[in-house]
Amino acid sequence: MSLLDLELISKALPQTWTSTVLGRVGNSNIKVLRMDEMSSAPEVHDYTEGLLVISGQLLLGVVGESISVGEGQIYLAEAGVAHAVLSGSHGTLVIIDI
Template sequence: MPLIRFDALAAGLPTAWKSVVVGQVGPARIKVLRMDEQAYEAEMHDYNEGLFVVSGQLILQTEDETVVVRPGEMYLALAGIAHAVLPGSHGTLVIVDV
């Protein structure tokens, strides 16, 4: 799949907050998911995770701050730092991780 239309892929997903892998570059996986205004509980990884908003907005709560990520912006969730999604997040999210 050389051309990826993230909004179209996300819209076709049967379940919000359930990502699917759409490609890989080196060891990094590229995933897409649909956000649906609902909160998503805190999680922490042992790897960095890039959270790129294609459309809508992502509202994150970290240990220290609340961050609003808008279209065209990416938040880098660092390894070992918990991050939760707050209510009101919606649209298409691309995740890059290893």
């Protein structure tokens, strides 16, 4: 087993919104990335995506609704449902591809 400092790993990444895979559990990837204030276009996946905020805040647009995900909270973006990052998101995010 390894001890990982998610904040340090995310801060060392060369770009915001570019994740790195930390490992796998079964068929699920566990990734970390650094968020910035920029928004993103909606995206849809064929798998559920768990979005776990380690620090800061993730702001999402999902089916016309604005959702705020705070530190220690996880949002499950269901497979087939479009979701977009809204401006103002910042901090460290862990993504679990389920």
